[in-house]
Amino acid sequence: MLSTTDNVEPMGRREQNKIDTRRAIADAAFDLARSVGPGAFTVDQIAERAGVSRRTFFNYFHSAEDALTVRVDGFLDLAIEVFGKLPQDEPLFDSIISAFIETTRMEGLSQHGELFRMAAVNPELLRAQLHSWERAEVRIVEALRSRLGSGASDLYLNSLVGCVLSCTKAAMRDWASDTPTSGDDSGADLEARILAVLTMLRDGFADPGVGSMGRPRSSS
Amino acid sequence: MLSTTDNVEPMGRREQNKIDTRRAIADAAFDLARSVGPGAFTVDQIAERAGVSRRTFFNYFHSAEDALTVRVDGFLDLAIEVFGKLPQDEPLFDSIISAFIETTRMEGLSQHGELFRMAAVNPELLRAQLHSWERAEVRIVEALRSRLGSGASDLYLNSLVGCVLSCTKAAMRDWASDTPTSGDDSGADLEARILAVLTMLRDGFADPGVGSMGRPRSSS
DNA sequence: GCGAAACTTGCACGCTGTGCAACAAAGGGG
DNA sequence: CCCCTTTGTTGCACAGCGTGCAAGTTTCGC
Structure with missing residues (x-):
């Protein structure tokens, strides 16, 4: 079976945190899109749900839609x-x-x-x-x-x-x-x-x- | 030869004005993109060059890029x-x-x-x-x-x-x-x-x- | 002409996307 | 363990975007 997490080599905190944050944001965006509908929520809501600041969201994605792709x-x-x-x-x-x-x-x-x-x-x-x-x-x-x-x-x-x-x-x-x-x-x-x-x-x-x-x- | 203006049937002022405005906006957008580069200008500049208000621009297009398509x-x-x-x-x-x-x-x-x-x-x-x-x-x-x-x-x-x-x-x-x-x-x-x-x-x-x-x- | 319908415009408002500088967390010696 | 560098986070500010609304203006049909 295919998996996206087959790289189990040693990974620093830095790298791991970034992956986690990115994932948290993407998941938050998807959950929101699922519950309130696509386009019916703001970046602030995604950021809040993902537990990061608005500014950090934009460090990872250019727009709310990008987080869904x-x-x-x-x-x-x-x-x-x-x-x-x-x-x-x-x-x-x-x-x-x-x-x-x-x-x-x-x-x-x-x-x-x-x-x-x-x-x-x-x-x-x-x-x-x-x-x-x-x-x-x-x-x-x-x-x-x-x-x-x-x-x-x-x-x-x-x-x-x-x-x-x-x-x-x-x-x-x-x-x-x-x-x-x-x-x-x-x-x-x-x-x-x-x-x-x-x-x-x-x-x-x-x-x-x-x-x-x-x-x-x-x-x- | 092909042409986009082969409909010479009687056309009201309303319809004609809308076509002209749409064309003026699109031309203004294209000229701007050509001279200063795509993405290097604002909607206000397009509107000004086309001789319409900012608001009117958005009555015709959803974004600056749309005017270029x-x-x-x-x-x-x-x-x-x-x-x-x-x-x-x-x-x-x-x-x-x-x-x-x-x-x-x-x-x-x-x-x-x-x-x-x-x-x-x-x-x-x-x-x-x-x-x-x-x-x-x-x-x-x-x-x-x-x-x-x-x-x-x-x-x-x-x-x-x-x-x-x-x-x-x-x-x-x-x-x-x-x-x-x-x-x-x-x-x-x-x-x-x-x-x-x-x-x-x-x-x-x-x-x-x-x-x-x-x-x-x-x-x- | 005249009233209705359609279009334009200015205004207001919330949201977007980004540069910047201060802050915090991780990594790497000594 | 501490210090210093590197890297990531955050708040702030600001210009620009997109839209609802209501007041004007133009066009149409009669």
Whole structure:
């Protein structure tokens, strides 16, 4: 099982405090968004709940919405990390697909669904999330460049990664809107969607009715 | 040639004034961004230059960055409009490709390049532009739904449109960074990029070296 | 013209984001 | 253990943002 806390090497007080504070702020922001709704609270409220000053909040995040995107960043960072550990001689798309599939097994997946649904009703949060995906795109392009060498142009790389992320985003959004308030982190539905949509991307979009995508409820 | 002012039907003073004001504000914002740099000016300055009050500015836009995205919105709206006028029995991807190719012939294309370059150094503007593409995505999905009927699932539609827009975005970004301060709206380079990248999308990403994409400067 | 509807403007108010300087906590010798 | 440096926290101040409101002004339909 995947975990974000596998670095158990000795860590100074300084470093640990910063991680704790960051986490406390992010949790406070998420709790508030959950209870009163996204965009319906102030930075002061987050800071108070996290037990820090207003000023300290802004030492960690640029805005209230940014504090809500650390989970999205975490998801994408994890996907990149998983991708990096896969065998380099595997076909590219297989690596990409299994990296995302693996990543859906992370903890707290239902929170991601919630965040997607929040973004659907809060423009500012949506922008923050889009920016988060955009930043991940840059990192992934970097990771791919070192794998593909100079055999691929910037335009090719950016298009490829953009498409992969668009499809993943679409799969997650679809999953999030179909799975309201699922308390049990059911990643199976999400996995199926990501697999379907990335496979389709690999093989081309030419025919709308291909594979398991065209007609949603026609089994086989 | 394409134009955004082909509606010459009788228009009341009210409507015309609003259009003029909106345009004045957007132009003022763009001029300012161009001269002092994006993010280096206030809403008051935009309002003053546009000859309206601060309050009126906020009646038209939510933020300074929003005033800079009307051109992006215009580009995408135009693409949708062009797409809608194409024959419905043409293959889907051909319609999509020629819609975007046609749209690159619009006026003021070099400004779009400038805006892309501005967004590269201004996070807030980048977010606004990402949001603009996102909103267009919703509209395009809507347009496609009425064309494809109920034969395609939401997930399929969102993935398809997301990929098309990602590729177009990548093409424009690539073009913008390769074409700094081109005063002559040279859309040919952009057309070639969009054609290459959307064609690749149609046929699948399986092989990195396929077509004219893999090795940038190896003719044929 | 004249009244209704729509638009502009100034004002007020709370919130945002950041520079700055004082304070506190952690780390590293001697 | 103390002192000094480094690093993080906090309060303060201040310019700017975004919006509700009410009073003007312009446009429209009759």
